Amino acid sequence: xxxxxxxxxxxxxxxxxxxxxxxxxxxxxxxxxxxxxxxxxxxxxxxxxxxxxxxxxxxxxxxxxxxxxxxxxxxxxxxxxxxxxxxxxxxxxxxxxxxxxxxxxxxxxxxxxxxxxxxxxxxxxxxxxxxxxxxxxxxxxxxxxxxxxxxxxxxxxxxxxxxxxxxxxxxxxxxxxxxxxxxxxxxxxxxxxxxxxxxxxxxxxxxxxxxxxxxxxxxxxxxxxxxxxxxxxxxxxxxxxxxxxxxxxxxxxxxxxxxxxxxxxxxxxxxxxxxxxxxxxxxxxxxxxxxxxxxxxxxxxxxxxxxxxxxxxxxxxxxxxxxxxxxxxxxxxxxxxxxxxxxxxxxxxxxxxxxxxxxxxxxxxxxxxxxxxxxxxxxxxxxxxxxxxxxxxxxxxxxxxxxxxxxxxxxxxxxxxxxxxxxxxxxxxxxxxxxxxxxxxxxxxxxxxxxxxxxxxxxxxxxxxxxxxxxxxxxxxxxxxxxxxxx
Amino acid sequence: xxxxxxxxxxxxxxxxxxxxxxxxxxxxxxxxxxxxxxxxxxxxxxxxxxxxxxxxxxxxxxxxxxxxxxxxxxxxxxxxxxxxxxxxxxxxxxxxxxxxxxxxxxxxxxxxxxxxxxxxxxxxxxxxxxxxxxxxxxxxxxxxxxxxxxxxxxxxxxxxxxxxxxxxxxxxxxxxxxxxxxxxxxxxxxxxxxxxxxxxxxxxxxxxxxxxxxxxxxxxxxxxxxxxxxxxxxxxxxxxxxxxxxxxxxxxxxxxxxxxxxxxxxxxxxxxxxxxxxxxxxxxxx
Numbered sequence: 001x002x003x004x005x006x007x008x009x010x011x012x013x014x015x016x017x018x019x020x021x022x023x024x025x026x027x028x029x030x031x032x033x034x035x036x037x038x039x040x041x042x043x044x045x046x047x048x049x050x051x052x053x054x055x056x057x058x059x060x061x062x063x064x065x066x067x068x069x070x071x072x073x074x075x076x077x078x079x080x081x082x083x084x085x086x087x088x089x090x091x092x093x094x095x096x097x098x099x100x101x102x103x104x105x106x107x108x109x110x111x112x113x114x115x116x117x118x119x120x121x122x123x124x125x126x127x128x129x130x131x132x133x134x135x136x137x138x139x140x141x142x143x144x145x146x147x148x149x150x151x152x153x154x155x156x157x158x159x160x161x162x163x164x165x166x167x168x169x170x171x172x173x174x175x176x177x178x179x180x181x182x183x184x185x186x187x188x189x190x191x192x193x194x195x196x197x198x199x200x201x202x203x204x205x206x207x208x209x210x211x212x213x214x215x216x217x218x219x220x221x222x223x224x225x226x227x228x229x230x231x232x233x234x235x236x237x238x239x240x241x242x243x244x245x246x247x248x249x250x251x252x253x254x255x256x257x258x259x260x261x262x263x264x265x266x267x268x269x270x271x272x273x274x275x276x277x278x279x280x281x282x283x284x285x286x287x288x289x290x291x292x293x294x295x296x297x298x299x300x301x302x303x304x305x306x307x308x309x310x311x312x313x314x315x316x317x318x319x320x321x322x323x324x325x326x327x328x329x330x331x332x333x334x335x336x337x338x339x340x341x342x343x344x345x346x347x348x349x350x351x352x353x354x355x356x357x358x359x360x361x362x363x364x365x366x367x368x369x370x371x372x373x374x375x376x377x378x379x380x381x382x383x384x385x386x387x388x389x390x391x392x393x394x395x396x397x398x399x400x401x402x403x404x405x406x407x408x409x410x411x412x413x414x415x416x417x418x419x420x421x422x423x424x425x426x427x428x429x430x431x432x433x434x435x436x437x438x439x440x441x442x443x444x445x446x447x448x449x450x451x452x453x454x455x456x457x458x459x460x461x462x463x464x465x466x467x468x469x470x471x472x473x474x475x476x477x478x479x480x481x482x483x484x485x486x487x
Numbered sequence: 488x489x490x491x492x493x494x495x496x497x498x499x500x501x502x503x504x505x506x507x508x509x510x511x512x513x514x515x516x517x518x519x520x521x522x523x524x525x526x527x528x529x530x531x532x533x534x535x536x537x538x539x540x541x542x543x544x545x546x547x548x549x550x551x552x553x554x555x556x557x558x559x560x561x562x563x564x565x566x567x568x569x570x571x572x573x574x575x576x577x578x579x580x581x582x583x584x585x586x587x588x589x590x591x592x593x594x595x596x597x598x599x600x601x602x603x604x605x606x607x608x609x610x611x612x613x614x615x616x617x618x619x620x621x622x623x624x625x626x627x628x629x630x631x632x633x634x635x636x637x638x639x640x641x642x643x644x645x646x647x648x649x650x651x652x653x654x655x656x657x658x659x660x661x662x663x664x665x666x667x668x669x670x671x672x673x674x675x676x677x678x679x680x681x682x683x684x685x686x687x688x689x690x691x692x693x694x695x696x697x698x699x700x701x702x703x704x705x706x707x708x709x710x711x712x713x714x715x716x717x718x719x720x721x722x723x724x725x726x727x728x729x730x731x732x733x734x735x736x737x738x739x740x741x742x743x744x745x746x747x748x749x750x751x752x753x754x755x756x757x758x759x760x761x762x763x764x765x766x767x768x769x770x771x772x773x
Contacts, residue, residue, distance in 0.1 A: 152616065154754070250739065251736055251737060251739060254736035254739060258729060258732035258733040258735070258742070266739065268739065435769075439767075442765075442767045444553075446637075448763065448766065449766050449768070450765065450767045451767075451768045452768060452769040452770065453770040454768055457625065459621070459623035459625070461622050461623055462621045462623050462631075462768070463764050464766070467637075467765075468637075468716065468738075470739075472739070478619070479764050487754070487756070
């Protein structure tokens with residue numbers, strides 16, 4: 001395969017900036033911990049700064065919770081479980097969830113702006129994906145709260161108690177919704193720990209919970225770094241840990257809870273294969289490949305980071321792909337035209353650089369989008385490696401950034417073998433106009449989700465989660481209830 | 488039969504990849520009945536035997552998973568047929584192993600065979616009960632199917648030599664997993680006998696692998712093996728279960744630890760323990 005720079009007429013066209021107004025969001029100078037329905041300072045009075053990754057400017061300061069704060073949050077959740085939430089009829093619990101869903105919809109613009117400022121993702125994505133899908137999750141699970149006896153887990157499934165929930169920085173509000181909505185619908189109370197670099201939308205969510213008049217203590221939100229999460233995992237008063245994050249941390253959590261009776265679900269890393277057969281619809285496929293790896297700057301555990309193309313069409317696909325990569329608009333996340341925003345943190349940017357450099361060193365062919373990058377902030381230009389071998393680090397390790405590795409195959413059997421040649425098993429894509437071939441492939445792929453002629457779709461009714469070292473348990477759909485029921 | 492006839496003594500062997508083998512280590516151990524009298528020599532499996540069994544299970548698993556659910560049900564039903572036809576032998580061995588009265592051994596064997604039938608009937612119903620279509624908000628047909636976890640390591644219960652063996656081994660087999668099971672160390676013969684019956688029940692070789700031997704010696708290999716996807720710790724002590732569950736975490740294995748009530752068939756916990764939900768999105772369009 002060659003990777004000569006593509007020529008494109010569209011590349012020279014430019015758009016005027018279309019900036020989203022920041023006025024819909026008011027960010028306080030400081031946020032405390034949300035415990036027993038109110039904000040309070042951390043017992044240590046320590047706080048950390050939260051910055052906008054696109055400008056490196058400080059947005060606010062946030063309290064750092066220590067073990068004593070975790071203890072207070074768990075005690076608050078236990079009290080709310082015992083005195084209010086476990087006794088409330090499902091129909092009433094559901095009405096609180098409906099309220100939360102509605103208020104998220106009503107404050108969607110504010111949430112989208114906060115999310116984009118804090119995370120660096122394009123406003124188009126936070127506006128069209130993160131926030132509406134978060135509202136939809138509350139809406140979906142609200143309806144389950146009074147129907148649990150019909151969910152297939154026996155006549156009167158019981159909640160677990162207090163759920164400790166640790167969410168990542170790539171979809172801060174959406175992941176919080178994925179965790180909270182099913183836990184609350186099934187009658188559990190929660191202690192939520194947002195990621196250190198992206199706590200802000202959870203602070204707005206706390207305000208929404210107050211507005212919804214959710215009984216104090218039903219949801220507690222504690223902010224901090226990894227030590228806060230570790231204290232939550234270790235706390236004896238927690239009945240369940242739900243974690244989304246890296247396989248490395250997931251492994252530690254599973255290990256540390258192996259001798260306890262705590263329930264665990266883990267949604268971990270991935271190295272998703274996006275398989276393109278020779279009869280794929282080319283234009284849609286190229287768009288799907290782009291969505292698969294550059295959506296959310298590639299900060300997606302189910303990203304289609306390994307492109308497997310049938311050899312006969314590989315040159316054609318690669319040429320079209322590089323042309324399209326050059327047209328991606330990279331820059332100010334608050335610009336409604338932006339396709340690819342800022343990398344979430346300096347730390348993550350460094351990780352991406354190290355792995356991309358390994359791609360060079362191991363002999364893959366690198367193509368970097370010709371886009372211009374802003375001077376301040378954390379940026380990584382969309383990158384495509386071709387001539388990648390299965391042994392290369394960029395074909396094996398999760399990069400979690402806008403970097404695609406392109407490999408080829410000759411037969412469908414070889415495609416499946418290469419797709420499954422990983423310890424992960426979160427998601428795969430299949431591109432073909434032949435339904436029988438698609439279903440044949442889906443049957444053989446070791447992955448929790450298979451997207452056929454599409455990629456990176458999420459819906460509250462659709463179970464999401466991995467196999468193998470991508471973790472266990474499902475979020476979304478009827479299956480998503482199981483992780484919060486004692487069944 | 489003349490009183491002078493010398494009986495043929497049988498050594499029970501491991502089942503690996505569809506073949507009955509002595510341990511690669513060449514070791515065997517004596518198994519006694521409940522009163523301490525010698526029953527038979529049994530092959531003493533090694534860590535290498537466990538690794539060989541995992542390789543065989545991995546190779547066999549896709550064929551078992553991709554067999555039709557109807558076919559898997561037929562094979563499990565055939566196992567029940569084989570067990571029924573050799574039930575006297577099973578009764579004799581369960582009685583010896585567990586020190587039961589003949590009626591109690593009879594009823595244990597009956598319950599075991601009936602449980603095989605129960606799971607034979609589940610193979611083609613699991614997908615309908617645990618799967619379904621999901622009404623996503625968009626032009627997609629979206630469905631979830633239960634799929635087997637892969638290769639499952641099972642530590643069969645130590646005391647219930649046949650019924651416990653069936654209770655732990657049949658649920659993962661039913662849903663399309665391949666199994667490497669450690670039979671009860673003290674009472675391995677009923678499980679090994681069922682393995683002999685499985686060889687005439689049309690299982691693809693390698694779907695069911697049985698290792699006898701010292702649990703403490705070989706189970707850690709099963710627990711830490713990178714190519715084992717799930718671990719059933721029913722036959723482990725509390726201390727062993729903790730240690731092996733920790734090493735299972737290194738490859739994010741699904742770990743099943745029983746609790747009271749698990750043997751209630753309506754709970755489906757054992758069936759769900761080694762099932763993954765695979766969700767497929769397909770575009771709808773002209």
